[in-house]
Amino acid sequence: MDLLGRLFGDGDEPRVALFVDGPNVLRDEFDVDLDDVREAAAEAGQLTATRLYLDEHATPGLIQAAEARGFEVIVTSGDVDVRLAVDVTQFAVEDRADVIAIASRDTDFKPAIEAANARGCRTFAIAPGEFGRSDALRNAATERVTLEEESDDDSPTLVGYDG
Structure with missing residues (x-):
């Protein structure tokens, strides 16, 4: 693949936009690593x-770590769901x-998934774990995955919200 193909995609692979609901995914009880979500x-x-x-309660360390992992961080002054x-x-x-x-456990995103489906997009629901899974969100999406519970290894995790 040439340089432009590597930079902008070769057109063969589907373009994927990943949206992570930080307050609902990055919680102690899920122990989610953003690299796993990616x-x-x-x-x-x-x-x-x-x-x-993220909302205004996110720590500067969480924001910095997410940016270092290549995420565009969007901080809202309230509930992130609408944005x-x-x-x-x-x-x-x-x-x-x-x-x-969409990585979330929030059923509120079901209408957004349905709107994307109606426009011909494939939709992908990523749940932070069995406990954090929204069946309504999973059923609305064309594809779904539940992240495995983390083992007790030394891999880094990003936890920025307490549940």
């Missing part, structure tokens, strides 16, 4: 957007992605 979404194609949505749902819908309507991946 890897799960990358199974669907080439990541062209990786966004982590994330609007962005998902905008990506689908503007044809900015072939696959919309």
